Amino acid sequence: xxxxxxxxxxxxxxxxxxxxxxxxxxxxxxxxxxxxxxxxxxxxxxxxxxxxxxxxxxxxxxxxxxxxxxxxxxxxxxxxxxxxxxxxxxxxxxxxxxxxxxxxxxxxx
Amino acid sequence: xxxxxxxxxxxxxxxxxxxxxxxxxxxxxxxxxxxxxxxxxxxxxxxxxxxxxxxxxxxxxxxxxxxxxxxxxxxxxxxxxxxxxxxxxxxxxxxxxxxxxxxxxxxxxxxxxxxxxxxxxxxx
Numbered sequence: 001x002x003x004x005x006x007x008x009x010x011x012x013x014x015x016x017x018x019x020x021x022x023x024x025x026x027x028x029x030x031x032x033x034x035x036x037x038x039x040x041x042x043x044x045x046x047x048x049x050x051x052x053x054x055x056x057x058x059x060x061x062x063x064x065x066x067x068x069x070x071x072x073x074x075x076x077x078x079x080x081x082x083x084x085x086x087x088x089x090x091x092x093x094x095x096x097x098x099x100x101x102x103x104x105x106x107x108x109x
Numbered sequence: 110x111x112x113x114x115x116x117x118x119x120x121x122x123x124x125x126x127x128x129x130x131x132x133x134x135x136x137x138x139x140x141x142x143x144x145x146x147x148x149x150x151x152x153x154x155x156x157x158x159x160x161x162x163x164x165x166x167x168x169x170x171x172x173x174x175x176x177x178x179x180x181x182x183x184x185x186x187x188x189x190x191x192x193x194x195x196x197x198x199x200x201x202x203x204x205x206x207x208x209x210x211x212x213x214x215x216x217x218x219x220x221x222x223x224x225x226x227x228x229x230x231x232x233x
Contacts, residue, residue, distance in 0.1 A: 001171070034219035034220070036154075036220075038154075043204055043206075043223040043224065043225055043226055044146075044154065044204070044206075044220075044223055045223075046209070046219060046220065046221040046222075049209065049218070049219040049221075050219075055221065087153065087154055089154075089156075089219070089220070091217055091218060091219055091220075094215070094217065095159075095166070095168040095217075096142070096144070096159040096168050096217040097156070097168060097170070098144065098146075098156040098159075099156060100146075100153060100154040100155065100156065101153070102153045103153045103154075
């Protein structure tokens with residue numbers, strides 16, 4: 001099983017600042033990585049796929065990078081609605097055996 | 110508009126079975142894979158399993174293998190996840206989610222869209 005490790009678990013930042021979230025895979029997954037945003041009581045929402053491609057409707061404040069085992073989600077100029085939980089997911093295996101990171105929660109500093 | 114609408118809240122006793130539905134609209138289930146993902150209270154996301162829309166091939170997480178079955182009913186464009194021999198630790202919100210792209214029977218991609226989630230509570 002590919003283990004996905006996100007860091008930090010919680011990130012304290014202020015609105016208007018930037019945030020960098022990390023995700024590490026236990027083995028190479030190429031660019032088969034997605035990022036999701038989850039607000040309380042809601043289903044996850046796709047932010048990024050193929051490591052660095054923004055999903056439809058996602059503002060360019062969100063950017064993704066990385067390949068292999070190291071990935072980053074960067075959010076610039078944080079807005080109040082951004083202070084929720086973010087998950088990375090690898091979809092590299094065949095047959096499918098996806099795994100998610102444990103999540104990073106953005107909280108107000 | 111592509112949408113996945115799931116069935117409602119379930120409360121089951123340990124050892125029982127639950128079957129959660131996921132009705133697709135705006136596209137045909139025949140062309141895309143469907144994954145099931147669960148989230149225990151206050152916890153992260155856990156992948157449960159996947160079914161191919163093309164050939165109904167499935168794969169399941171080791172943790173639930175042998176207790177879970179994912180199926181597709183073409184006539185109603187609905188996917189199902191059945192979990193048997195329920196344990197307290199199966200208490201979670203269960204989400205269905207579609208492969209965002211379809212590249213044929215041998216493909217699996219990121220997940221979009223997602224259903225709204227179904228709370229399954231296992232309680233004696």
